[in-house]
Amino acid sequence: MFRVPQNLIVLAVVVLLLFLNPQAVAAQEDIPEYGAYAEVNGIEMYYEVQGEGEPLLLIHGAMGSTEDFAAVIPAFLDAGYQTIAFDCRGRGRSTDSGVMLSYAVMAEDTIALMDELGIETASIAGQSDGAMIGLHLAIHYPDRIDKLISYGANFNVGGLLPANIEWLESLTQADMEAMFGADYRKIAPDPDHLPVLFEQLRHMFLTQPNFTVYDLMGIEAEVLVFDGEDEDTVRIDHARQMAAAIPNSSMVILPGTGHHLMYEDPETYLEYAIPFLAGELDASPDGRYAAVNNIAMYYEIHGEGEPVLLMPSGMWSTADFADLTERLAQEFQVIVVDARGRGQSTDSGERLDFTLMADDVEAFMDALSLEAVHLVGWADSAVVGLDVAMRYPKRVDKLVAYAPNYTVDGLAEDHRAWLKSLSLDDMFSFFGEAYARTAPDPSYLPAMSERIRAMFLTEPNYTLAQLATIRSPVLILDGENDEFILREHLEEMAEAMPTAELAWLPDLGHYAPFDDPEIWTSAVLDFLNEP
Known part of the structure; x- marks a missing residue:
C-alpha cells in the first residue's frame, strides 16, 4: 500500500488552512518567546506576557500594536508588574472577525483574554482609544479593573476637537495607505484588510464613545486622567471634565506635549504612570x-x-x-x-x-x-x-x-x-x-x-x-x-x-x-x- 509521507500531510493541512482562512498566516509569524495567541470571541488575539507581579494590561490606540509599549515595558517590569500587552482585533498580529468594531466589542475581547489567562482583576495603561476601552471596562466591569491610566481619551464624541473631526471626515484610503500601509503589512495576518479596518475605525471614532458624566460618576476604579496641553485630538477642558466626574481620579495635564507623550517622551510618561499605580501620586483635579x-x-x-x-x-x-x-x-x-x-x-x-x-x-x-x-x-x-x-x-x-x-x-x-x-x-x-x-x-x-x-x-x-x-x-x-x-x-x-x-x-x-x-x-x- 502506497503511504504518503507524514511531513507532506502536515504541509498539505497548513496550505489548506491558509487558503480557507488567510488570516491564519498570523500563526506563522516569528514572535517573541513571550508572545502567544488566544482564541477570543471569534478572533486569534496576539498577546505578550512579561514578568511577574500585579497584572497590568497595556492597550494601544488606533492603528497601534503591542510594539507601542516597547519603551515603557522595562520600567513597568522593574516596578514589579506583570505586563500583558495585546493587539486589538484587526490590528498588529490579531485577526478580525467581521463584527462591527466598537469599544464594547473590544472591551469584551479584553475580558475574554483575562479569563483565558486566569486574571481576575488587573490595572490598565490605555493610550487614546485604548484608554476608552479602559473606561468601558471600568464602567461595565467594575469588579475586574483596579486602576486605569487614561492617556488622551475622550468619553464622548463631543470631546473631540472640531479640527480632528474634520480631519477624520476628510481622510481617504490613499491617506491611510500612506500613513499606515507599510507598517500594517509587516505583521498583519491579512495585509489586504486595511481598507475595511480604516472605514470601521473612522465610523467608530466619529460616533463613539457615548459615555455620560453620570457614567463616569459611577466608576469605582482609581483613574489617572493624563494628557498634554498641546492635544490635537481631544479638548483639554473635556479631559478636565472627565477627571472631575470620576470620584477616585487624579489628573495630570502636562505643558509642552500632546497626544503622543508615551512615544515621544516615555521617561516623562513613566514619572507619573508608575507613582499613580503605586498609590503615590498626589494630583487631584481642579473640580x-x-x-x-x-x-x-x-x-x-x-x-x-x-x-x-x-x-x-x-x-x-x-x-x-x-x-x-x-x-x-x-x-x-x-x-x-x-x-x-x-x-x-x-x-x-x-x-x-x-x-x-x-x-x-x-x-x-x-x-x-x-x-x-x-x-x-x-x-x-x-x-x-x-x-x-x-x-x-x-x-x-x-x-x-x-x-x-x-x-x-x-x-x-x-x-x-x-x-x-x-x-x-x-x-x-x-x-x-x-x-x-x-x-x-x-x-x-x-x-x-x-x-x-x-x-x-x-x-x-x-x-x-x-x-x-x-x-x-x-x-x-x-x-x-x-x-x-x-x-x-x-x-x-x-x-x-x-x-x-x-x-x-x-x-x-x-x-x-x-x-x-x-x-x-x-x-x-x-x-x-x-x-
Missing part, C-alpha cells in the same frame, strides 16, 4: 461633581476659611469667574459652582426657574455637608441667592446680591427689548466658543439659551413682603451706571429688607465684576468681613 436634583453639578473649592458659595450668572461659568474666585479665596474658602446647564454642569430638561435653581443650591450644600455659607451672586444668580435666603434662611450667613431684580419690572425696557431680539447667532457669538469648551454636551447651547431667555423675560415674581422675611445680612450692590437694572427698583428692595444695605460702585455698570474685579471684590470682602 468635582455632586449629584444634585437629577443633575451633575460641577464645582471647585479654593482657599481656606469660612465658606463662600460663589455663583456665576447667565451663561457664565466657573472658568469665567476664575479671577474673582482667586481674589476672594485669599480670605475665604470659595466654593464656585456651575448652575444647571451652564459651564460643566448637566441639565435635566425641567422647566428652568429661580426656585428650581435655589433648590439646587440647598441640595448642593447637603451633598457637601455645608450647614451654612455666605452666598455671592450676580444678576440671575443674585436672585437665586434671594430665593435661598427666603426659603432656606438657616443656610445663609450673609448674602451679596449684585444687580438683582425681584420682578421683571426691574429690568430696563431697553434690556427687555434686547433679550427679546436676541437670535441664536447672537448667542453663539456671545457664548458659543466658551460653551463648547466646557459643556458636557456642546450641542445643548440653543436649547439652554432659549430656556434662560424665557426665564429672564417672565421671572422673578417675588413681592416686597417676601423680601421682608429675609433675616440674613444682605448687601444689595450695583454699579451706579447699570444699564440693565433700574436704580429705583434696587432702592425698593433694600428698603423692604430690614437687614439689607445698599451700595453703589462709582463709574461702573452691570459688568463691574469683569470690568473692575478689584473694586468689586473689595466691596464684597468688606461686607463679608463685617462682624
Whole structure:
C-alpha cells in the first residue's frame, strides 16, 4: 500500500488552512518567546506576557500594536508588574472577525483574554482609544479593573476637537495607505484588510464613545486622567471634565506635549504612570461633581476659611469667574459652582426657574455637608441667592446680591427689548466658543439659551413682603451706571429688607465684576468681613 509521507500531510493541512482562512498566516509569524495567541470571541488575539507581579494590561490606540509599549515595558517590569500587552482585533498580529468594531466589542475581547489567562482583576495603561476601552471596562466591569491610566481619551464624541473631526471626515484610503500601509503589512495576518479596518475605525471614532458624566460618576476604579496641553485630538477642558466626574481620579495635564507623550517622551510618561499605580501620586483635579436634583453639578473649592458659595450668572461659568474666585479665596474658602446647564454642569430638561435653581443650591450644600455659607451672586444668580435666603434662611450667613431684580419690572425696557431680539447667532457669538469648551454636551447651547431667555423675560415674581422675611445680612450692590437694572427698583428692595444695605460702585455698570474685579471684590470682602 502506497503511504504518503507524514511531513507532506502536515504541509498539505497548513496550505489548506491558509487558503480557507488567510488570516491564519498570523500563526506563522516569528514572535517573541513571550508572545502567544488566544482564541477570543471569534478572533486569534496576539498577546505578550512579561514578568511577574500585579497584572497590568497595556492597550494601544488606533492603528497601534503591542510594539507601542516597547519603551515603557522595562520600567513597568522593574516596578514589579506583570505586563500583558495585546493587539486589538484587526490590528498588529490579531485577526478580525467581521463584527462591527466598537469599544464594547473590544472591551469584551479584553475580558475574554483575562479569563483565558486566569486574571481576575488587573490595572490598565490605555493610550487614546485604548484608554476608552479602559473606561468601558471600568464602567461595565467594575469588579475586574483596579486602576486605569487614561492617556488622551475622550468619553464622548463631543470631546473631540472640531479640527480632528474634520480631519477624520476628510481622510481617504490613499491617506491611510500612506500613513499606515507599510507598517500594517509587516505583521498583519491579512495585509489586504486595511481598507475595511480604516472605514470601521473612522465610523467608530466619529460616533463613539457615548459615555455620560453620570457614567463616569459611577466608576469605582482609581483613574489617572493624563494628557498634554498641546492635544490635537481631544479638548483639554473635556479631559478636565472627565477627571472631575470620576470620584477616585487624579489628573495630570502636562505643558509642552500632546497626544503622543508615551512615544515621544516615555521617561516623562513613566514619572507619573508608575507613582499613580503605586498609590503615590498626589494630583487631584481642579473640580468635582455632586449629584444634585437629577443633575451633575460641577464645582471647585479654593482657599481656606469660612465658606463662600460663589455663583456665576447667565451663561457664565466657573472658568469665567476664575479671577474673582482667586481674589476672594485669599480670605475665604470659595466654593464656585456651575448652575444647571451652564459651564460643566448637566441639565435635566425641567422647566428652568429661580426656585428650581435655589433648590439646587440647598441640595448642593447637603451633598457637601455645608450647614451654612455666605452666598455671592450676580444678576440671575443674585436672585437665586434671594430665593435661598427666603426659603432656606438657616443656610445663609450673609448674602451679596449684585444687580438683582425681584420682578421683571426691574429690568430696563431697553434690556427687555434686547433679550427679546436676541437670535441664536447672537448667542453663539456671545457664548458659543466658551460653551463648547466646557459643556458636557456642546450641542445643548440653543436649547439652554432659549430656556434662560424665557426665564429672564417672565421671572422673578417675588413681592416686597417676601423680601421682608429675609433675616440674613444682605448687601444689595450695583454699579451706579447699570444699564440693565433700574436704580429705583434696587432702592425698593433694600428698603423692604430690614437687614439689607445698599451700595453703589462709582463709574461702573452691570459688568463691574469683569470690568473692575478689584473694586468689586473689595466691596464684597468688606461686607463679608463685617462682624
